[in-house]
Amino acid sequence: MLNPADDAFAQALSAVLPEGTVTRAPDHYLEEPRRKAATPAALLARPRSIDEVARIVRTCTEARVGIVPWGGGTGLVQGQVKPEGPAPLILSLERMARVRALHAEENVIVVEAGATLAEVRTAAEAAGRLFPLSLASEGTARIGGNLSTNAGGVNVLRYGNARDLCLGLEAVLPDGSVLNGLTRLRKDNTGYALKDLLIGAEGTLGIITAAALKLFPRPAGVGTAFFTVTGPGAALALLARAQALTFGGVTSFELIHRQGLLFLDECLPDLRQPFADRPEWSVLAEIGLPEGPAPEDILATLFEASLSDGLVTDGVIAASLTQRQAFWTLRESLPEANRRIGAVSSHDISLPLSEIEGFVAEAPARIAAIADLRINCFGHLGDGNLHYNVFPPKGGEARAFRHLAPAVMDCVHAMVAARGGSISAEHGIGRLKVADLERYGDPTKLAAMRAIKAALDPLGIMNPGAVLRQAD
Amino acid sequence: MLNPADDAFAQALSAVLPEGTVTRAPDHYLEEPRRKAATPAALLARPRSIDEVARIVRTCTEARVGIVPWGGGTGLVQGQVKPEGPAPLILSLERMARVRALHAEENVIVVEAGATLAEVRTAAEAAGRLFPLSLASEGTARIGGNLSTNAGGVNVLRYGNARDLCLGLEAVLPDGSVLNGLTRLRKDNTGYALKDLLIGAEGTLGIITAAALKLFPRPAGVGTAFFTVTGPGAALALLARAQALTFGGVTSFELIHRQGLLFLDECLPDLRQPFADRPEWSVLAEIGLPEGPAPEDILATLFEASLSDGLVTDGVIAASLTQRQAFWTLRESLPEANRRIGAVSSHDISLPLSEIEGFVAEAPARIAAIADLRINCFGHLGDGNLHYNVFPPKGGEARAFRHLAPAVMDCVHAMVAARGGSISAEHGIGRLKVADLERYGDPTKLAAMRAIKAALDPLGIMNPGAVLRQAD
Numbered sequence: 001m002l003n004p005a006d007d008a009f010a011q012a013l014s015a016v017l018p019e020g021t022v023t024r025a026p027d028h029y030l031e032e033p034r035r036k037a038a039t040p041a042a043l044l045a046r047p048r049s050i051d052e053v054a055r056i057v058r059t060c061t062e063a064r065v066g067i068v069p070w071g072g073g074t075g076l077v078q079g080q081v082k083p084e085g086p087a088p089l090i091l092s093l094e095r096m097a098r099v100r101a102l103h104a105e106e107n108v109i110v111v112e113a114g115a116t117l118a119e120v121r122t123a124a125e126a127a128g129r130l131f132p133l134s135l136a137s138e139g140t141a142r143i144g145g146n147l148s149t150n151a152g153g154v155n156v157l158r159y160g161n162a163r164d165l166c167l168g169l170e171a172v173l174p175d176g177s178v179l180n181g182l183t184r185l186r187k188d189n190t191g192y193a194l195k196d197l198l199i200g201a202e203g204t205l206g207i208i209t210a211a212a213l214k215l216f217p218r219p220a221g222v223g224t225a226f227f228t229v230t231g232p233g234a235a236l237a238l239l240a241r242a243q244a245l246t247f248g249g250v251t252s253f254e255l256i257h258r259q260g261l262l263f264l265d266e267c268l269p270d271l272r273q274p275f276a277d278r279p280e281w282s283v284l285a286e287i288g289l290p291e292g293p294a295p296e297d298i299l300a301t302l303f304e305a306s307l308s309d310g311l312v313t314d315g316v317i318a319a320s321l322t323q324r325q326a327f328w329t330l331r332e333s334l335p336e337a338n339r340r341i342g343a344v345s346s347h348d349i350s351l352p353l354s355e356i357e358g359f360v361a362e363a364p365a366r367i368a369a370i371a372d373l374r375i376n377c378f379g380h381l382g383d384g385n386l387h388y389n390v391f392p393p394k395g396g397e398a399r400a401f402r403h404l405a406p407a408v409m410d411c412v413h414a415m416v417a418a419r420g421g422s423i424s425a426e427h428g429i430g431r432l433k434v435a436d437l438e439r440y441g442d443p444t445k446l447a448a449m450r451a452i453k454a455a456l457d458p459l460g461i462m463n464p465g466a467v468l469r470q471a472d
Numbered sequence: 473m474l475n476p477a478d479d480a481f482a483q484a485l486s487a488v489l490p491e492g493t494v495t496r497a498p499d500h501y502l503e504e505p506r507r508k509a510a511t512p513a514a515l516l517a518r519p520r521s522i523d524e525v526a527r528i529v530r531t532c533t534e535a536r537v538g539i540v541p542w543g544g545g546t547g548l549v550q551g552q553v554k555p556e557g558p559a560p561l562i563l564s565l566e567r568m569a570r571v572r573a574l575h576a577e578e579n580v581i582v583v584e585a586g587a588t589l590a591e592v593r594t595a596a597e598a599a600g601r602l603f604p605l606s607l608a609s610e611g612t613a614r615i616g617g618n619l620s621t622n623a624g625g626v627n628v629l630r631y632g633n634a635r636d637l638c639l640g641l642e643a644v645l646p647d648g649s650v651l652n653g654l655t656r657l658r659k660d661n662t663g664y665a666l667k668d669l670l671i672g673a674e675g676t677l678g679i680i681t682a683a684a685l686k687l688f689p690r691p692a693g694v695g696t697a698f699f700t701v702t703g704p705g706a707a708l709a710l711l712a713r714a715q716a717l718t719f720g721g722v723t724s725f726e727l728i729h730r731q732g733l734l735f736l737d738e739c740l741p742d743l744r745q746p747f748a749d750r751p752e753w754s755v756l757a758e759i760g761l762p763e764g765p766a767p768e769d770i771l772a773t774l775f776e777a778s779l780s781d782g783l784v785t786d787g788v789i790a791a792s793l794t795q796r797q798a799f800w801t802l803r804e805s806l807p808e809a810n811r812r813i814g815a816v817s818s819h820d821i822s823l824p825l826s827e828i829e830g831f832v833a834e835a836p837a838r839i840a841a842i843a844d845l846r847i848n849c850f851g852h853l854g855d856g857n858l859h860y861n862v863f864p865p866k867g868g869e870a871r872a873f874r875h876l877a878p879a880v881m882d883c884v885h886a887m888v889a890a891r892g893g894s895i896s897a898e899h900g901i902g903r904l905k906v907a908d909l910e911r912y913g914d915p916t917k918l919a920a921m922r923a924i925k926a927a928l929d930p931l932g933i934m935n936p937g938a939v940l941r942q943a944d
Binding site: 103105106108149150152156157160161163164173177178179180181183184185186187188189190191192193194196197199200201205216217219220236240243244245246247248249288289290291292293350351352353354380382383384385420421422423424425426427428429433437440441442443444445446447448449451452454455456467 | 575577578580621622624628629632633635636645649650651652653655656657658659660661662663664665666668669671672673677688689691692708712715716717718719720721760761762763764765822823824825826852854855856857892893894895896897898899900901905909912913914915916917918919920921923924926927928939
């Protein structure tokens with residue numbers, strides 16, 4: 001059983017930290033982007049050093065007060081809010097945001113957890129390098145949160161998820177001990193993969209305070225194109241051809257359904273769209289290549305071969321940086337349009353690649369059996385990761401349909417599970433999907449997770465109730 | 473405290489398994505390649521199904537008998553032998569060696585743990601795909617062992633270690649429960665990274681029985697070259713240039729010191745060497761490229777640019793498949809020559825890339841202060857991974873110098889630790905490096921590892937004494 005972060009605790013905590021470190025948490029820290037859940041009230045700590053983080057964790061351990069770690073607050077599964085139980089301490093790393101080191105010659109950057117993803121990308125770029133993790137919220141999301149949730153995004157196809165991009169971690173474990181693991185090594189087989197365990201644990205096993213991250217050389221040439229295709233199956237065949245042509249040089253391969261383009265027409269009509277007739281299915285593809293043939297030429301080769309055998313039906317290859325950026329603005333505006341329309345239920349699913357076509361064919365009728373709803377299916381096709389979001393019929397208000405959310409989510413997740421897919425491809429479990437993890441997760445895996453949680457955090461103070469259910 | 477796998481236990485175990493599954497362990501299963509340690513006696517179980525594996529583990533749990541998992545027996549850190557304590561059960565997966573599925577269109581293969589690495593590579597090749605894990609012992613090493621030790625090898629630079637190549641695992645945990653985790657998903661954020669934890673745990677947390685592994689498209693063109701360089705620093709600059717020229721297309725970048733070439737002259741004089749005067753430092757580089765310019769042309773460009781500014785001093789670009797294979801035979805024969813010469817102490821270290829030059833400059837004098845010894849430094853330079861092996865002076869017998877081994881290892885490992893390196897880059901801890909892990913490992917990491925081990929294997933039956941010290 002945990003205790004609330006009450007006034008007495010606030011005093012005790014303030015006593016071991018510099019003035020101004022502990023305050024009441026402003027509303028901003030109590031909310032999440034979709035406004036479906038909130039922390040009623042909380043204390044906020046914003047430490048400036050790992051020593052201060054360790055003191056905070058030790059104080060929480062002594063007082064049995066729960067900690068909710070706070071990155072940029074952009075998470076979509078309610079991992080950053082605690083609607084129920086004793087008021088927690090919110091621990092924000094925003095004041096630990098330094099680039100500690102950049103080893104360009106090693107392709108390594110060492111950053112503190114509070115740096116935004118955009119800051120990390122910019123620092124890499126200034127050194128002529130690429131930090132490839134890229135997602136719509138990168139200006140706000142912080143790297144500690146990206147790592148804690150094993151963030152994905154649009155470049156996973158080529159560069160992997162956040163876990164794949166991390167060489168080493170500094171963290172504070174639930175007993176307040178400091179893990180000094182900021183190795184810059186590409187190979188290190190000295191014991192269990194504690195780093196990989198902390199990454200994706202969503203703050204339930206410790207607080208990531210800094211990370212050594214992989215950088216990459218920048219491609220000599222980048223090419224971007226929109227292709228229209230007859231469906232996800234054709235899109236996957238196109239991807240395979242593009243990969244063969246570029247030896248794995250496809251960095252992004254984003255599937256977009258007509259519904260998303262129509263939402264853009266509705267909400268963001270000033271955005272220029274590449275096709276006058278909104279195509280039922282299109283893909284935004286980007287390739288990165290070494291010195292050699294111009295990427296536009298490779299994309300043209302891909303287009304011509306694929307047009308002639310019917311894999312693609314139309315296409316536009318970006319001819320300038322401005323056009324590339326316009327293509328991406330379109331893609332990155334899809335979530336904003338979704339927000340404005342207002343979803344009944346959103347799903348972040350992944351499927352084995354060969355199951356995608358069957359799923360996309362099956363799902364609409366299953367959802368139509370619940371109600372007349374609109375489906376916006378888009379996402380990172382190359383990773384098998386679809387954002388399969390369900391909306392009210394045209395003119396309908398999300399609020400009026402929200403009672404259908406559980407049925408819609410059950411319907412989608414059951415189809416996904418039956419096809420060997422995942423109910424959380426890149427967003428994590430947070431508090432939103434705890435019950436679904438219990439339902440669809442492997443029982444042996446869940447038992448092992450509970451054993452690990454109990455071993456590392458016996459009091460259950462670290463992000464209580466996220467990922468694993470917890471009485472508190 | 474564990475019990476020995478005695479006759480009574482053999483009978484109990486045989487009773488729950490098909491005839492012929494349990495036997496006395498032949499000598500082959502009691503030895504390790506360097507013959508520095510052996511299991512005095514053991515029982516051997518060779519199950520044919522995961523159900524049989526689970527029955528074996530449950531029976532061991534009930535009887536408190538230790539299990540030593542056995543892959544191909546090629547490990548170099550004594551993880552597969554248990555010289556002390558009660559006689560264990562050796563559990564070999566050799567009869568579970570099927571390719572369960574190959575999804576070429578998904579770039580996924582699902583194989584049982586007992587398949588040799590060569591079999592997995594061959595199966596991928598037959599489907600027009602590449603399984604990139606590659607190491608000298610691939611004809612004998614089994615994929616379950618490769619995963620349990622997070623094997624490295626010559627293609628890590630581009631494709632990662634074994635952990636990076638695995639999408640999902642089937643395993644039996646220490647309580648006999650079965651982890652059904654053979655997902656083929658590229659993105660799956662449903663809970664802790666149990667897969668990554670089992671990989672590299674060297675059989676101390678469970679038995680891997682099958683894995684879903686990533687495949688890759690085969691490069692359209694492959695180019696291979698030997699370059700002579702003035703030292704490791706120049707080699708790293710050459711690597712950076714090669715990576716920029718190929719946008720990360722360098723698949724292997726192997727550093728070789730003259731001593732290794734002289735060992736080849738001594739032990740394998742029939743091998744053709746590329747340079748008449750054995751160069752002090754050379755690198756074997758391989759690049760894989762998409763359709764486009766011929767790899768030989770790219771290597772020629774690299775060579776000319778690097779010759780003109782002094783990064784390389786000489787070079788040979790393979791002009792045929794035969795020549796490529798001859799280059800690799802040379803590289804892969806280095807360990808065999810080392811075995812024949814007989815090392816005083818071998819080290820599998822990694823360093824931050826920018827520390828390599830300093831280490832290579834510093835180490836010989838430090839070792840010379842111990843005795844007049846020969847050093848063969850070679851390895852996967854692009855990963856910062858050196859096999860820094862120390863030998864008797866010419867004409868000396870390893871046996872006569874073996875008393876120096878602890879001093880030599882201490883000397884090397886202390887230098888490595890001081891430079892932020894790892895005392896085990898790719899071989900693991902096994903039983904050979906338990907004390908060094910205790911000495912150089914982060915105390916917080918070690919405490920967390922012990923807590924995880926106790927939580928998942930409270931009786932300590934899984935590969936007892938490997939990785940973590942254990943009273944038994």
